[in-house]
Amino acid sequence: MKNYRTSLSTYWNKPSRAGYLFLAPSILVLLFFTVIPLIGTFALSFFKINIFFTNTTFTGFDNFLRVFQDERAVRSLIHTLYFTLLETPAQIIVGLLFAVLLSKNTRFNRFCRSTFYIPVICSLTSIAIIFSMLLDPNIGAIPYVLSQLGMPIPQFFRDPTLAMPTVAFMTVWKNFGVTMTILLTSIQGISPSLYESAEMDGATKKEQFFNITLPQIVPSLGFCILTNLIGSMQVFDQVYVATGGGPQFKTETAVQYIYSRGFSAPYELGYASSLSSVLFVLVAVIAITANVYMTRKERQMK
Amino acid sequence: MTIILVIIAFPFIWLVISSFKYEKDIISFPPKILADKYTFENYIKVWSTIPLLDYIKNTVIFSGGVVLTSVFFDSLAGYAFARMNFKGKSVFFYFVLLTMMIPFQVFMIPLFIEINKLGLLDTYAGLIIPKMTSAFGIFMMRSFFVTLPKDLEEAARVDGLNEFKIFLKIMLPLSKPTMLSLAIFTLMNSWNDLLYPLILTSSSKMRTLPAGLALFTGQNISFYGPVMAGTVISMLPLLIIYMFAQKYFVQSTAMSGMKE
Numbered sequence: 001m002k003n004y005r006t007s008l009s010t011y012w013n014k015p016s017r018a019g020y021l022f023l024a025p026s027i028l029v030l031l032f033f034t035v036i037p038l039i040g041t042f043a044l045s046f047f048k049i050n051i052f053f054t055n056t057t058f059t060g061f062d063n064f065l066r067v068f069q070d071e072r073a074v075r076s077l078i079h080t081l082y083f084t085l086l087e088t089p090a091q092i093i094v095g096l097l098f099a100v101l102l103s104k105n106t107r108f109n110r111f112c113r114s115t116f117y118i119p120v121i122c123s124l125t126s127i128a129i130i131f132s133m134l135l136d137p138n139i140g141a142i143p144y145v146l147s148q149l150g151m152p153i154p155q156f157f158r159d160p161t162l163a164m165p166t167v168a169f170m171t172v173w174k175n176f177g178v179t180m181t182i183l184l185t186s187i188q189g190i191s192p193s194l195y196e197s198a199e200m201d202g203a204t205k206k207e208q209f210f211n212i213t214l215p216q217i218v219p220s221l222g223f224c225i226l227t228n229l230i231g232s233m234q235v236f237d238q239v240y241v242a243t244g245g246g247p248q249f250k251t252e253t254a255v256q257y258i259y260s261r262g263f264s265a266p267y268e269l270g271y272a273s274s275l276s277s278v279l280f281v282l283v284a285v286i287a288i289t290a291n292v293y294m295t296r297k298e299r300q301m302k
Numbered sequence: 303m304t305i306i307l308v309i310i311a312f313p314f315i316w317l318v319i320s321s322f323k324y325e326k327d328i329i330s331f332p333p334k335i336l337a338d339k340y341t342f343e344n345y346i347k348v349w350s351t352i353p354l355l356d357y358i359k360n361t362v363i364f365s366g367g368v369v370l371t372s373v374f375f376d377s378l379a380g381y382a383f384a385r386m387n388f389k390g391k392s393v394f395f396y397f398v399l400l401t402m403m404i405p406f407q408v409f410m411i412p413l414f415i416e417i418n419k420l421g422l423l424d425t426y427a428g429l430i431i432p433k434m435t436s437a438f439g440i441f442m443m444r445s446f447f448v449t450l451p452k453d454l455e456e457a458a459r460v461d462g463l464n465e466f467k468i469f470l471k472i473m474l475p476l477s478k479p480t481m482l483s484l485a486i487f488t489l490m491n492s493w494n495d496l497l498y499p500l501i502l503t504s505s506s507k508m509r510t511l512p513a514g515l516a517l518f519t520g521q522n523i524s525f526y527g528p529v530m531a532g533t534v535i536s537m538l539p540l541l542i543i544y545m546f547a548q549k550y551f552v553q554s555t556a557m558s559g560m561k562e
Contacts, residue, residue: 019382025435038408038409101303117548118314121541122541126536141335181559234407241496259497276410277408
């Protein structure tokens, strides 16, 4: 015991060794609860395995073949992409719009910023609960207002074609504060002298936005787009609470399908894992493509 | 801008007002924003319809445990990456970077199996341990620690402090604002997380607020009043903290967009 102690204390004393002790907890946790499970996902993809670990058999690529023949799986991937294509551009545009509009540090602007941030701190679960009541065609306030304006009452979450756009709208409403905050910080970091000299040259506000603001915030904008794309591909909470994947599975996303395959009867963990693997590849492809495209854009801007 | 303020605030105001309404006023059509009479009934009823006290307790223990351990471990690792030189540092750094790119949804099934095999399913340890560190936190703390002057630790070393004490007594106190931002960020994420606690808990006694509410709404969509009251109660703690620590909330988001 004493030996162990002295050796530990020499570790603490030597800067070249203490680093390992500082890193150890984090590295171990990340190894055991992120990296090993990730490898596990790929490994499980090749097995038929249920939650009770009975009748586990090696099935090779069968699960993957099944994913592409399973209409529900393919559609869940398409729905995920559809949601991503609806949500990401909308959130970036709305976030950027408010970042620009609220960039001046007036009292009113600060008040708006902190109000717009409130949905961000609430859980998607509670937001989804609020919206499913507000948009309920029988009792909701929003359908009522629309009907008073002479419009037909939309069914929102219950309409197969309207459900996904509604989910996307709700997500933008909840999350645009994040994009706004990141872009705002970036805009406020732009040197005022750039605008001053532009004004001297008689540049309009619009020209200033496109020639100064936009090029200067390209790195942050790229970051927002990338994190948003990756985040949207993982959409689950809002769908789980507001629609449960319905109507007619029209809002069933990949994660929702993985969840219902793996964690409810018949608890097919192997098959669900191969779905996860496919989703991972899809996320990686999108992330890498977006990243390459944006790095190129960034270089062009400079 | 004022119209947009109303659009953002309306759902919350409506929720709070409606949570005090009688069931018949909630489901009346045409809907009215204000009712003639208000009641605490929903707030009383929600405690007996769902184990809300358990949910709150679980959420506090889960989020609190995650915040405390993760801020400490992330600071340790971030400090090592920022200020220490040792063999294999860049390998470890890329390792951490890699884990940041992996979505939880991709490895949740093996994680569930792992926690299950360890016998930690449905326990606080099982909920907290996998979240005891985060790549994002390590990067955030690292980007703070690189900004400190080198003289600081050299002076401390001359005074005979060992590396851990330099960290604990000199560096950590200096990093309080960054640690607070990270703590708020971590708190917000674990308080609001749905999928993670949904998978790693199975009994209703162990559920957190989002998981409990989501399952309750799914089963009993007809109890509008208690659901609303429960939703208000689940959001309240973070909203109160937000009122006092707005700066740290915004900072934690702004920092996530920082590029090095």
